[in-house]
Amino acid sequence: xxxxxxxxxxxxxxxxxxxxxxxxxxxxxxxxxxxxxxxxxxxxxxxxxxxxxxxxxxxxxxxxxxxxxxxxxxxxxxxxxxxxxxxxxxxxxxxxxxxxxxxxxxxxxxxxxxxxxxxxxxxxxxxxxxxxxxxxxxxxxxxxxxxxxxxxxxxxxxxxxxxxxxxxxxxxxxxxxxxxxxxxxxxxxxxxxxxxxxxxxxxxxxxxxxxxxxxxxxxxxxxxxxxxxxxxxxxxxxxxxxxxxxxxxxxxxxxxxxxxxxxxxxxxxxxxxxxxxxxxxxxxxxxxxxxxxxxxxxxxxxxxxxxxxxxxxxxxxxxxxxxxxxxxxxxxxxxxxxxxxxxxxxxxxxxxxxxxxxxxxxxxxxxxxxxxxxxxxxxxxxxxxxxxxxxxxxxxxxxxxxxxxxxxxxxxxxxxxxxxxxxxxxxxxxxxxxxxxxxxxxxxxxxxxxxxxxxxxxxxxxxxxxxxxxxxxxxxxxxxxx
Numbered sequence: 001x002x003x004x005x006x007x008x009x010x011x012x013x014x015x016x017x018x019x020x021x022x023x024x025x026x027x028x029x030x031x032x033x034x035x036x037x038x039x040x041x042x043x044x045x046x047x048x049x050x051x052x053x054x055x056x057x058x059x060x061x062x063x064x065x066x067x068x069x070x071x072x073x074x075x076x077x078x079x080x081x082x083x084x085x086x087x088x089x090x091x092x093x094x095x096x097x098x099x100x101x102x103x104x105x106x107x108x109x110x111x112x113x114x115x116x117x118x119x120x121x122x123x124x125x126x127x128x129x130x131x132x133x134x135x136x137x138x139x140x141x142x143x144x145x146x147x148x149x150x151x152x153x154x155x156x157x158x159x160x161x162x163x164x165x166x167x168x169x170x171x172x173x174x175x176x177x178x179x180x181x182x183x184x185x186x187x188x189x190x191x192x193x194x195x196x197x198x199x200x201x202x203x204x205x206x207x208x209x210x211x212x213x214x215x216x217x218x219x220x221x222x223x224x225x226x227x228x229x230x231x232x233x234x235x236x237x238x239x240x241x242x243x244x245x246x247x248x249x250x251x252x253x254x255x256x257x258x259x260x261x262x263x264x265x266x267x268x269x270x271x272x273x274x275x276x277x278x279x280x281x282x283x284x285x286x287x288x289x290x291x292x293x294x295x296x297x298x299x300x301x302x303x304x305x306x307x308x309x310x311x312x313x314x315x316x317x318x319x320x321x322x323x324x325x326x327x328x329x330x331x332x333x334x335x336x337x338x339x340x341x342x343x344x345x346x347x348x349x350x351x352x353x354x355x356x357x358x359x360x361x362x363x364x365x366x367x368x369x370x371x372x373x374x375x376x377x378x379x380x381x382x383x384x385x386x387x388x389x390x391x392x393x394x395x396x397x398x399x400x401x402x403x404x405x406x407x408x409x410x411x412x413x414x415x416x417x418x419x420x421x422x423x424x425x426x427x428x429x430x431x432x433x434x435x436x437x438x439x440x441x442x443x444x445x446x447x448x449x450x451x452x453x454x455x456x457x458x459x460x461x462x463x464x465x466x467x468x469x470x471x472x473x474x475x476x477x478x479x480x481x482x
Contacts, residue, residue: 096225096449098232105450109459111224113282114290116466117263119215125266129211133203140196143189150186157182212470217460225449231293233438234300249303251295259291260284280461297431304430310418313368315384316411318343318361320351321403328397328404335406340394343408352403361408367418369426369433377401378437384409400440 091106124130157179164172213219238246251259264273277284320343322328331350335343344360351357363371372381379400383389384407395407418426426433438444453459460466 093453094450095453096229097445097447098229099236099443099445101232103228103232105453105456105459107228108224108449108453110282110286110290111228111293112220112459112466113277113280113461114287114294115220115224115227116280116461117267117276117287118294119211119220120268120465121263121266123208123211123215124268124270126269127266128268129203129208133200133208136196136200136203140193140200143193143196146189147186147193150182150189153182154179154186209470212467216467216469217455217463218469220466221454221460225454227293227297229446229449230435231296233435233444234296237438245303249296249299251292251299255295256288256291259295260288263287263291276465279465301431304434305427308367308369308423308426308430310423311415312418313385314365314413314416314418315389315409316365316413317363317384317407317409318347319353319356319363319380319405319407320347320361321353321405322350322397323352323404325397325399325404328406332394332397332406335394335408340392340408343394365413365416367416367422367426369429369437370422372433372436373425373429375400376436378433378440380405380407381433381437382440383407 091109092104094102095105095108096103120128122128157175161172161175161179164175214223234249238249267273267276277287320331322331327350331346335346344362347361348357351361353361356362366384368381368385370381371384372378377400379398380395383395383398389409389412391409391411393409395405398405398407439446
């Protein structure tokens, strides 16, 4: 009986199996084929399964380039924005106004730079106070050497003369002549030494410390803002004057060039002018623009000073200072009711001004600017010197420095002599007095400078150049620039 399972027919050893006649198909796996194949894997956040490997690579590359371009663009925007903000927007912000005219902080920054250079030169420049003291100390050392030499000579000559036989002789005459010459040299050297010592002492204890007090950030900030305000008032005033006067006040090209050259020539020896400008962050054109303002100010001072002469229009007046506006109005009504006859009596009883109350408020004879110079404000001065004033006229309540004043005109002299000391004082303070009066006029409105802009470090030179404060010790010391 045959088995149901038949064994395959065995082939003789070494014989190959017969090939199938069925056609076979091969898929060739190339790199391009792999890239084009969809692997079903997402690219990002579940998206991208439908993309081939090649398409995913393209998307990734585009994303990288896009992100890079976006980053570069954002960086560019930030840099440009910062530059615009720092160089255009911030400098253009208003730090103060004068009669509605805006003064940008860029002007303030440049003026601070000029003020710093001027004040530093005054202290530490080649011809500054410190250099003057050093020069005088050298001269004094020379005089001390002469004193020492001539003292020895005098002592020696006296000894030689004393050793001579009594009576006249050619040798005695010669020695006495030498002694007289030595004594004269000694006396001259001692006199120069005395003068130099006094001058050095004044420089060390007074002049240099006072200059150091104004060579500080707070003072330079204040002066710079004030000069810019003052210049606006000067230019507004000049606009209504003759061309001849405008040409006299506005500086000429030669005056500007000379001032700039002098400023550069007086730079401290420890540095250079260009280096200083670089450290402060300003250009020569910036300094020139600010120098024009300074020179216009100087010319205005000279012009106003020349207008003050003696004799001059003067007013005899008296005043009282009252504690409150209500009391001042009440007293004013009382004074006007009796024609001001008891002004002196009321002033003695009610005035808060300790300097004038005891004598009934007497101010004495005043030339224009004299009262303003004392009080630092021009409200009273403007009222007193109004051409419309009449004798015995009583002012309304005048608000000045937060105080309430009432003034009475006692007499007017259109040509009264001014004593020499007062005349010189009025000439010296001509510009400041004129500005005080101008600022007190209701028509002039000046805003308070922005304190934050004034103290902004971007508007100030480094503290190594402009000190924060004056030295607390080392009398007569200086803060030289690096």
